[in-house]
Amino acid sequence: xxxxxxxxxxxxxxxxxxxxxxxxxxxxxxxxxxxxxxxxxxxxxxxxxxxxxxxxxxxxxxxxxxxxxxxxxxxxxxxxxxxxxxxxxxxxxxxxxxxxxxxxxxxxxxxxxxxxxxxxxxxxxxxxxxxxxxxxxxxxxxxxxxxxxxxxxxxxxxxxxxxxxxxxxxxxxxxxxxxxxxxxxxxxxxxxxxxxxxxxxxxxxxxxxxxxxxxxxxxxxxxxxxxxxxxxxxxxxxxxxxxxxxxxxxxxxxxxxxxxxxxxxxxxxxxxxxxxxxxxxxxxxxxxxxxxxxxxxxxxxxxxxxxxxxxxxxxxxxxxxxxxxxxxxxxxxxxxxxxxxxxxxxxxxxxxxxxxxxxxxxxxxxxxxxxxxxxxxxxxxxxxxxxxxxxxxxxxxxxxxxxxxxxxxxxxxxxxxxxxxxxxx
Numbered sequence: 001x002x003x004x005x006x007x008x009x010x011x012x013x014x015x016x017x018x019x020x021x022x023x024x025x026x027x028x029x030x031x032x033x034x035x036x037x038x039x040x041x042x043x044x045x046x047x048x049x050x051x052x053x054x055x056x057x058x059x060x061x062x063x064x065x066x067x068x069x070x071x072x073x074x075x076x077x078x079x080x081x082x083x084x085x086x087x088x089x090x091x092x093x094x095x096x097x098x099x100x101x102x103x104x105x106x107x108x109x110x111x112x113x114x115x116x117x118x119x120x121x122x123x124x125x126x127x128x129x130x131x132x133x134x135x136x137x138x139x140x141x142x143x144x145x146x147x148x149x150x151x152x153x154x155x156x157x158x159x160x161x162x163x164x165x166x167x168x169x170x171x172x173x174x175x176x177x178x179x180x181x182x183x184x185x186x187x188x189x190x191x192x193x194x195x196x197x198x199x200x201x202x203x204x205x206x207x208x209x210x211x212x213x214x215x216x217x218x219x220x221x222x223x224x225x226x227x228x229x230x231x232x233x234x235x236x237x238x239x240x241x242x243x244x245x246x247x248x249x250x251x252x253x254x255x256x257x258x259x260x261x262x263x264x265x266x267x268x269x270x271x272x273x274x275x276x277x278x279x280x281x282x283x284x285x286x287x288x289x290x291x292x293x294x295x296x297x298x299x300x301x302x303x304x305x306x307x308x309x310x311x312x313x314x315x316x317x318x319x320x321x322x323x324x325x326x327x328x329x330x331x332x333x334x335x336x337x338x339x340x341x342x343x344x345x346x347x348x349x350x351x352x353x354x355x356x357x358x359x360x361x362x363x364x365x366x367x368x369x370x371x372x373x374x375x376x377x378x379x380x381x382x383x384x385x386x387x388x389x390x391x392x393x394x395x396x397x398x399x400x401x402x403x404x405x406x407x408x409x410x411x412x413x414x415x416x417x418x419x420x421x422x423x424x425x
Contacts (some may be wrong), residue, residue: 003131004269004424005140007149009117011040012057015050015310017251018169018375021229022143023053024413025420026061031210032421035180036061037040037137039128041068041120052312068120071112088152109181113190114172114273116147125155132160133189139424143167145175150198157201165423166202169229171212171243195219204423205210209363211338227419230237230411231345236314238409239322244281245396247355251343253284256331261382267299268386269393276393280304286312316343320350324396325389327370330358332379345411348373353392353403355385373405 006026010019024037041133042065055061109113112118133138140162142153150166157164173188183191199205207213208228216224243403246384247266270277282301283284296302311319320326330336337359344364354374355365365376377385395401409415 001033001425002139003035003037003135003137004029005037005039005128005137007039007128007140007142009041009044009120009144009146009149010046011038011063011351012053013049013051014044014046015048015053015313017229018145018312019050019053019202020232020342021169023056024230024232024418027056027058027216028417029424030058030060030413031414031423032418033424034421034424037064037135038062039066039124041064041069045070048310050312052314059232064131066120066124068117068123069417071116071119082267091201091350105181109183110187113187114151114194115146115148118148118151121148121151121155124152125159128152128156129160132156132162137162139163139165141165141167143169144172145170146385147172147195147198150202151194154198158202163388164202165204165206166198167206168212168216169208171215171335171338172198174215174338179335206423208419209338209340211363215338225419227422228411228417229345230413230416231349231408232413234314234317234346235343236317236321238305238366239318242281242322242324244324245276245279245393246281246283246323247325247327248283248285248319249329250285250319251270251341252286253288253329254331255289256333257329257414258289258292258295259329259332259379260295260330261377261379262327262355262385263296263299263301265382265385265389266301268382270300273390273393275326279305279396282307283319283323285309285316300328317346320346320352323399324391325372325392326350326352326354328354328356328358328364328374330356330362330364332359334359337362340367344368347409348405348408351402351405353401355388357381357385371405373408373410 006022008022019279026038029036068091103370108116140153140156142149144150151168153164156162173191199216205222205224206217206227207216207224210226213224213226258337283306287310288307328341328344330339340363348371354368356368356374356376360378369372375388392401
């Protein structure tokens with residue numbers, strides 16, 4: 001069986017959608033004749049923890065652990081809450097940033113390039129060189145963010161001539177939050193130089209969306225393949241639908257993921273449709289920024305909010321299947337059209353309609369349309385959202401609100417792992 005070394009920062013007990021991608025690849029790779037060996041930090045600083053995911057790691061998988069120095073641990077002395085939120089990617093709008101916010105962001109953006117895990121690169125290369133030689137491994141995979149892990153792959157490639165696949169779950173220099181890091185010109189150029197070197201040294205680049213594929217093809221002559229995220233056949237007990245007309249968002253609602261048009265539409269419907277307010281429930285499951293909650297409150301919707309915070313992946317799956325409507329929100333920026341939220345694929349097999357809001361031209365809009373799993377609107381479409389919610393509310397009252405998905409099998413984790421195995425082999 002061919003061995004492959006997978007270098008990742010996020011792995012159970014880390015929680016969140018980013019963990020699912022490589023946890024599931026690791027689960028299915030042995031079925032395609034490939035033995036995965038996973039390398040992770042021994043003492044990570046995870047912003048979200050989900051102990052239940054540890055049970056999903058196959059018993060036969062070798063997991064290597066090596067200590068990491070985490071600058072976030074030191075930064076937490078200034079503000080533990082702010083540090084944790086920045087680590088999770090929740091960055092307040094510039095006009096609402098405190099002095100501590102600005103200092104932490106400047107340090108993060110200018111002193112730790114490409115990110116705060118850069119100090120793990122040198123000890124990891126030293127540790128893995130010995131392991132790779134002793135275990136005759138000829139293929140490695142790095143996955144980012146954090147993109148500093150690609151620098152581990154870069155050095156191993158240069159020093160050992162191993163075959164290297166670089167997996168980008170998100171873009172690097174065009175990722176949405178880069179513009180909020182107060183980067184100096186020198187820091188910005190260093191990011192671009194490192195990105196260019198990684199893209200032109202790796203043997204194969206893997207991305208999660210067509211837009212990132214198009215972006216990277218302009219930056220490198222190396223082959224670039226799209227392997228999206230996907231869904232697994234989870235063991236979820238049958239769920240009774242919520243009695244309320246529940247609109248559920250599952251996942252982080254960052255400051256930029258704040259669809260004012262949606263909140264306006266819901267507020268209008270409360271005023272215009274008798275009885276709508278009696279049935280309405282707005283479920284927020286995951287970390288929600290203060291700015292989003294304030295905006296919701298400004299439209300007099302706070303009394304309808306059920307803010308459950310972070311729940312386990314199993315609980316999230318249950319909410320996906322019993323909520324009346326699933327909300328999918330992406331930041332309204334040209335830099336985020338390439339982002340296909342991981343939860344989309346789990347939403348798609350929940351048999352619940354998806355109402356998605358994002359920037360015009362988003363890659364995930366095409367997936368929703370082709371699979372017949374919901375609707376997509378940009379941030380200007382308030383009246384269209386009102387009309388759609390009115391239609392769905394009437395179907396809810398009749399007990400007929402559902403969807404009939406088509407063509408979703410291509411997004412199963414096993415099908416996607418088959419594509420990965422072909423690249424590895």
